[in-house]
Amino acid sequence: MHAVNGDLYHREREISLLQEVIAGLALGRPAVVTVHGPRGMGKSALLNVVPRLLPEGALVLRARCHPSESGFPYSMVRQLFDPVLGAAGRGETFIPAEAHGSSGEAAGPTHEALLHLLSTTRSLAADRPVAVLVDDLQYADEPSLRWFSYIARRLDDLPVLLAATLPDSAAARLTEELGPLPYLNRLWPEPLCSTCTTELVDRAFDSPVDQGLAALCDALAHGNPMVLHDLVNRLRREHVPPGAPDPQQVLPIGAQALSETVLAWLDEDDPAAGELLTQLAVLGPDTDPAMCGALSQHGEVQVLQARDALVRAGLLEAGPPARFPHAAVRPAVLARVPAEDRLHLHGRAATVLARLGAPARQTAEHLVKAGCEWGLDVLRDAGAQAAAAGDHASAARYLRRALALLDGPPPGDASAPERPGETPHAETFHELTVRLASVELHRDLDACARQTVAAADSAPGPVGRAEVLARLASPALVASLEGAQPFVRACGELAALAAPPREPLLRLTAQALLTGHRAGVRAAARLAARGPLDPAARSFSGALAAAAAATGRTGTAQRLAARVEVAQGAAQEAVTAGWPAGPIGAALALIWTGAPAAARDLATRVLTTARAADDGATVLLARLVRAEAHHREGRFSTAYADAEAGLALARRLNAAALTSAALSCAARALVGLDRADDAAEVLREDRSAGDLHPFVRALSLQARGEVAAARGDHTAALGLFLDCGHRLALRGITNPACLPWRTQAARAYRALGEEAAAATILNGGPRTPAVTPHPASAPHDPERPTLTPAEQRVVELVLRGHSSLEVSERLFLSKRTVDTHLGRVYRKLGIHSRHELAAALSTP
Known part of the structure; x- marks a missing residue:
């Protein structure tokens, strides 16, 4: 649709009606026209069209009402008639004296005053049409409003057009009074259509604009012409290119336009709607109307009316559930809400929800956002619910907040604030720490290691400490020294007891073996031999197999690894039961004893089961083990794919040590694919600190050595390979099949012309002392x-x-x-x- 009279769009129907009623004035047919709708919809623009449609010589009386003038009697009437009567030089007022009290204050419109005004209007319309145009009639003073209603019902034989604009919320009273009039016409200007919006934006930019920009403007303005004009002007001031706009640049500008136009209007015209909009922005658009009524102390009917007003204004979609029509609306509203008011609103919502018995997670969200000093029971329950639903990020937030509350007044302290919905409890720092560590195991392994240390330190006695750590035992934690320490210590303490509990000892010993320590091995071996071959025994056997393989005891390692898979699906059962150390250890043992294909198959089964169990830490380990198996088989492309997947997961789980391992696996695979430069680039991302498992550190050194050798820097490669061997020796890993550093060091020696040194290192010659050897060091002194x-x-x-x-x-x-x-x-x-x-x- 095209512009009407040069500046109006999408108003053909309204203009046609105005033309019709103005044509009737020449035939002595009066008309009353009321234009309804929200602010900015073009009501005043329609009123401005009327003078251009009137015949020549017609008299136009204009008035614009304002809230500041509503206390002055006949202020609107004076605006209308002063230009034509006050300028006549008669020296007399057209408002009778009886209309005022003795003090000059309004005494209410008398019948005589109304008759006098009607007579004045008749005299003005005696020989020409008269158009009385009033903007914002809802703000008119009471006598003027009474006059408007009075004269509108007495225009039967006068060529008078009485037109006024007013919002829907103020139309009810006037509609009741004027409803029966045969010459009453009501107009509701519609929102601009997308075609008109595009034409208007094209015209504003003086060139065709990108269709995406036009659609975004249409969505932001919701068909409101004034908002659209404001938005387009802002876009031009910000020099947004009309041909290739950036949506991320347009959205904030649109949010600001909304916040400074429509939202400001609501505060003036409909405070209840503005308050509801603030509540929905802060608490979420799906908030129940009953909740909003409780927060604002309004009835549900009033809240529903306010909601309807927001729908008409284009700030809410018709529900339920109520949703914002565009993503920019909520940020625009929130930008206008002071932080202090947000905190208060969240705190009030938490109180009301707790009293209403709402779900713990719903209440906990507001507790956390408001920073309330109560709600320990609610936060604890919400953490359990979120963890059960797999929302570990929210569970961690709730539990961290609960731990912070332990620093505040105790539940029975009379100085503590009221705690709605909370009952006395015996939740301790230790119990909450264990819960948080269990949650962090699924989302932040480094944080889990720290919480595991705190949980172990706060546990009551060796048995209690062992039971806690058994719940948190994951091979992924021992990749760092910080994560390994509590398991090794607790294992030693438990093994020293006269009758240690079987399952905790087997699980902790498995963890300790994967760190390279043998604390509790004898006691655990005795318990494993006496009991059934259950997941606990298989977990211990798998870890012991890895330890045996690391020291070159191939036969023992293979026998122990076979125990992990003695029953069909035993590895899957172990992972599902939370005993992943066994399958992971067995897979490593198979790789280090020359059976990479069997290790690959086992790792694949572990990966599938762990993924189904939402055990990201075990998925990560299975990825890295399978990448190593592929690498041993010469399948460098699949090894790289597994390493890349493991790297992404390690970063998501914030596992610094395993991130280093994944980067090393990826770099080694790239070297195998003859992409040494890419491998060097990958290793530049490895900024891991020294708190790494010695094998992980050795793996990193070996990967760097391979990259250096592939790029021709054999001096640097030799130093890295020798340092790798030294790190392995520090942990007692003597099997050359774990990491073939000797073979690689020998190649580097040969490349440097040191044949004797190459032969010595290949034959397992004299060990270097506990300092990092220099690649150009002199031959060893026998x-x-x-x-x-x-x-x-x-x-x-x-x-x-x-x-x-x-x-x-x-x-x-x-x-x-x-x-x-x-x-x-x-x-x-x-x-x-x-x-x-x-x-x-x-x-x-």
Whole structure:
């Protein structure tokens, strides 16, 4: 549809009606026209068209009402008649004196005053048509409003057009009074259609605009011409290109236009609708009307009326449920709500919901957003519900807030605020910490490690600590030293008991074995042998298989790995029951004992089961194990695909150590695909700290060495491969099949022309001392003493500046054992203190 009279769009029907009633004035037919609708819909623009449609010589009387003038009697009438009567120089008023009290205040319109005004109107219309146009009639003073109704019912023989604009909310009273009039016409201007919106936007930009921009303007303005004009003007001021706009640039501008036009109108015209809109923006558009009524202390009927007003204004879709018509509306409303008011509204909603017995999660959302100092029971229940539904992010939020409340007044403290819906409870810091750690296991492994340490420290006694850690035992946690420590300590404590509980000991021992420690192995082996081959026993067997394979005991490792799959679906059963250490350990053992195909199949079954059980940590481990199996089989493309999938999951689970492992697996696969430069780029993302499992650190060093060798830097590659071997030796991983660093170091030696060194390293020649060897180091001195792996681990930490006590804590040894190792090292090297250690080791 095209513009009418140059500046109106989509108003053909309304213009046609106005033309019809104005044509009737020449025949002595009066007309009363009321134009209804929300602000900005073009009511005043229609009124402005009337003078251009009138015949020449017609008299136009105009008035615009305002709330500030509603207390002055006849202010609207004076606006209408002063220009024609006040300028006549008669020196007399057309408002009779009887219309005023003695003090000059309004005494109400008398019948004589109304007759006098009617007579004045008749005299003005005696020889020409008269159009009386009133904007915003709802703000007229009471005498003027009474006059409007009075004269509208007495126009039968006068060529008078009486037209006024007013919103729908103020039309009821006038409609009741004027309803029977045969010459009454009501107009409701419709929202602009999309075609008219496009034409108007094209005209504003003076060029055809992108259809996406036109559609976005139509959605934001919801057909309101004034909002559309304001929006287009803002877009032009911000220099938004009409041909290729960025929606992310347009949306904030549209939100601002809404907030400064329609929303401001609501505050003036319909405060109840504005209040409801604020509530729906803060609390969510699906909030029940009864809740909004309780928050605003309005009745449900009034809330529903306000909701209808919002629908008419285009700020809500007709429900239920009520939804915002466009994503920009809610941010626009929220931008106008002070933070203090938001907090108050959320807190009030939490109180009302708790009293109404609403679902815990619904109440907890408002508790968290308001920062209320009550609601421990609600938050705890909401955390359990969210975790059961798989919404671990929300569960963590609720439980963290519950833990924060423990710092506040106790539930029975008289100074504490009222706690609606809360009952006395015995929830402790320890119990909440365990709950939070269980949730973080599904979403943030590094946070889970920290919470696991806190849960272990707050547990009551060795058995209680073991039971807690058994619930949290996941092989993914032991990839970092922080995550491994509580399991190793608790395992040692539990094994020292006269009658340790079977399942916790087997589970903790499996965790400890995967860290490279053998705390509790003997006691766990005895319990596993005496009991059935259940998931607990298979979990222990799988981890023990990995430990055996790491030290080169191939036969033992294969026998133990076979126990994990002794029954059909045993691996799936173990993962479903929460015992993933067994299948993961067995798969590693199979890889390290030369059976990568069997390991791949086992990892695939674990992956499928863990995915179905929503166990992201085990899915991640299965991905990395399968990537390693593919790599051993020479399937570098599939190895890279698994590593990439594992990397994405490791980042999502915030697992720094396993992210490093995934990056290393991806880089090694890229080297196998002859993409060494891409592999180097991948490894630049590895910024992991030193808190890594020694095998993960060694894997990273090996991957860097492979990349360096592939790019021709054999000197750097040799240093990395030798450092990799050193890291493995520190944890007692002696099987060359775990990571083939010796073969790779020999290749680097040969590339550097060191054939003798290559032969020595391949033959498992003398070990290097506990310092990182230099690739250009001199041939090994056969008279130089050799340190055992245990002594090398102790010496390395001492050289880093750690005390004997700190070394014992990091290696999970007693201080006495550390001192014994140091004494042996001193005797071998012929020194007397740790201050001489560095010099003795660096002496050729």
